[in-house]
Amino acid sequence: MAVQIENLGQLDRKVTLEFARADLAKAREDRLAKLGKTLKAPGFRPGKVPKSMVEKQYGMQVDFELQFDKASELFYGWAQNEKILLAGQPRFDPKSELDADNVVFEAYFEVLPDVKIGDFTKLEVTKYTTDISDAEIDRAVDVLRKQQVHYHPRGEAGPHGNGGENTAAQAGDQVVIDFVGKIDGVEFAGGKAENFEYVLGEGRMLPEFEAATLGLKAGESKTFPLSFPADYHGKEVAGKTADFTITVKSVNWAHLPAIDDAFALSLGVTEGGVTKMRQEVKENLDRETKRRITSLLKGEVMEKLNSICELDTPKSLVAQEQERLAESARQDLIQRGIPNAKDAPIPAEMFAEQALKRVRLGLILSDLVKQHNLAATADQIKAEIDEQAATYEDPKEVVRWFYSNPSRLKDIENLVLENNVIQFFTSQAKVVDKALSFEELSKLN
Template identity: 30%
Template sequence: MNVAEKTSKGLSRVYEVTVPAADLDKRLSAKIEEIRPQVRLKGFRPGKVPAAHIRKMFGTSIMGDILQELVPQTTQELLEERKLRPANQPNVDVKSDAEEVLKEGKDFTFEVSLEVMPDFETIDAKTLKIEKPVAPVADEQVEEALGELAQQTRSYESRKKGAKAQEGDKLVIDFVGKIDGEAFQGGSAEDAELVLGSGQFIPGFEDQLVGAKAGDEVEVKVTFPEDYQAKQLAGKEAVFETTVKDVQAPAETRIDDDLAKNFGLSDLGALKEALKGRFETEHKQASRLKVKRQILDQLDEAHKEIDLPSGMVEQEFAQIWAQVEEAKKKGELEPEDQDKSDDELKTEYRAIAERRVRLGLVLAEMGRVARVEVSQEELARAVNQEASRFPGQERQVVDYFQKNPQALQSLRAPIYEEKVIDYILELADVTEKQVDRETLFEEEDEEAAEKKAAKKSSKKAAAKKAPAKKKAEASGDEPAKKPAKKSAAKKEEDEAPAKSEAKKPAKKAPAKKASAKKD
């Protein structure tokens, strides 16, 4: 093949690839000879159809198949010969037609357009100075948690006959909900347990039962919230015909060995150790997060001059902006964003997109140089961990990741990222600073910290690019956890799907398979 570089601007490259007609004719003849023994045509003995006749009858179709195979093959050869590292999937534009190539003996020509990864040297990890916050677990923290556990496991005892229900009491009730006098689906229950003041039921329901006695029949009148999850009930007025069957007062719960045994532990000391261990893990995770943000900020500051592949930035920005627009539709835009114009928001979120892409490139390069790899065992553990989130659907989840490379990449990326961070921490100058728990968990919101870093970065440099982490999410028909059914009297609880956050390391993109025909 003959390759001519047509365009080289920044990171953009356009190559014209020409495969001579003589080469194509040889490929066609070889292909005909390969299939000739299997060709069956009326009037010819099996396997004895002349090559010229096959060429005449099926030449165009065979040539189309050849070109279909030739395009990705030669594109890959081009990448390897020129030592190109694509930043995105190469775009192939076929200029020739299979019939013209066959009948008129023309050369086959197509163009390959792509952006290449920028060449740059990363900062020496040894020059990074990191302050690691550490917070010991205080005895008061453990005691507070014990109090909460005691509250959660407290028992209740029936009050004396005729006693009125108070805030904090538990009622055992039957109820039937009606709208315009008609009972509605999901609005009834028997022997339902309700702790007054817990906020378990929709607003106004519990308040009207304070002062009720066992045996009372109460008409509880409420209005469903406008954003109630059951759309047919949203904003509707309802009456719940409620029978109070029992009024129970909270019994005193002791913080002792018996409390520990309720949680399957031997004694109170073991329970305290378990709580302390849980808090130590939480503190380590929070400390790791703050250390990681320091690393990302310093890496961003040190690599502002990197040329960013525009395609990667546009793709990242498109994903972010789609989330912003979805939040706007649902009225869930962040308070600080609500009064901003679209242009202002786009400027801010494009800075975040650029930050993510930049840091993705930097971490990928540092990992490449350090030969960081994600093993199959690590990837298998990640798949199994993800599958465990969907009880009863584990097999479907595993199959989903096995059949979707992009989804599997979304699990690989955060593992790769954390291993690169570990590598950096081994070399960086890290000092510990003792802080309290509140300080350790300040500014834990990922997006807020990211936007803050992006704004600070964009003000500092004319490089106008701001960094952070690259989010990778599985796409396609991912199995979803089926939500449990709730009584219509209960308040809606929104469950946000978990997201996998990571930068995608640089990888070689395979050549795009192209049709041999022009559009």
């Protein structure tokens, strides 16, 4: 066997592999004999077909397969012996005839790049801090109340009152209306509905529509002009003015549940009432805050790493990542029930920039992990799983769920590994603490 390697560029390599066809003689004979046992031919019993007929039927196929297998075996053996770090699968190109005594292949491949890590100490990252106040807990509880809102007709007595003496539609009320819209006196598609229900102030309808409804009582009607924006989603009416007539069928005021032990029980808090409920709300907000702060810090660290590290990116890995992202996008469409998602054109090229960045970061992280021993340990993985499982009703079952699937375990391992890199980075770089309210934190990208 002979091996010759040639440098074709920054990461591209070509190796020429040569071996004697005679080296495959026994394997060829054995492969043909095995195929001959299954070959059927008129006038011959199974397994009794002459060798010449087996040769004629399968000879070229067997030569092709054995020579490719041998080239692959030689290549990977050579790469292992030489400690070549491959960036992907090689491409084998035969350069000799199938019946040549001396078989020659060329293997084209990419090697992993050398990664030049920049100086962390010259960089600055921001680490946000947030304290959950009683006001934030109040806002979160109010959101939970609104999720249980129910409506009563204005002016009608009920267990929760009548909503006040004013029976006209007000902000926050739910209204049920009939409406019809016309442009130049002609009704248009989508401009008519009966028993249409919406809540005033939620922004579901155009501002002119809501303004016209405010102040009307059940049974009252109103006609008003409405100008559709030029960028309105309905292209047939975009930029045009329509005359709408609305008739209010009912006006219903919103009743929110009182914040008491019964409300806490409705949220699954079986003991401790409102006090325990507020404690659990704070714990959830603390977890969300921690997740958000970690995500923002991780994003900034990854951006800084990408900017200060120098490396050539293997084209093969970028191509593979593009295909993976395209397939992930397709699966997302399928899960969302998008029609014909399986056949929808999703060009891998549209993910080129994202794939390049992910591959670069993957190589950078891999290098950092090796250099500074940042691999995830079994104890770290267990601690992360236990922390995630603690948010569920049956943590033990969640822990079993993680450990029962190698793919899920790998995801946790990668998460811990990234956290290790972040801790290492922030131990070297300058970290600036910045306090924000929970609301301010939630608005950051």
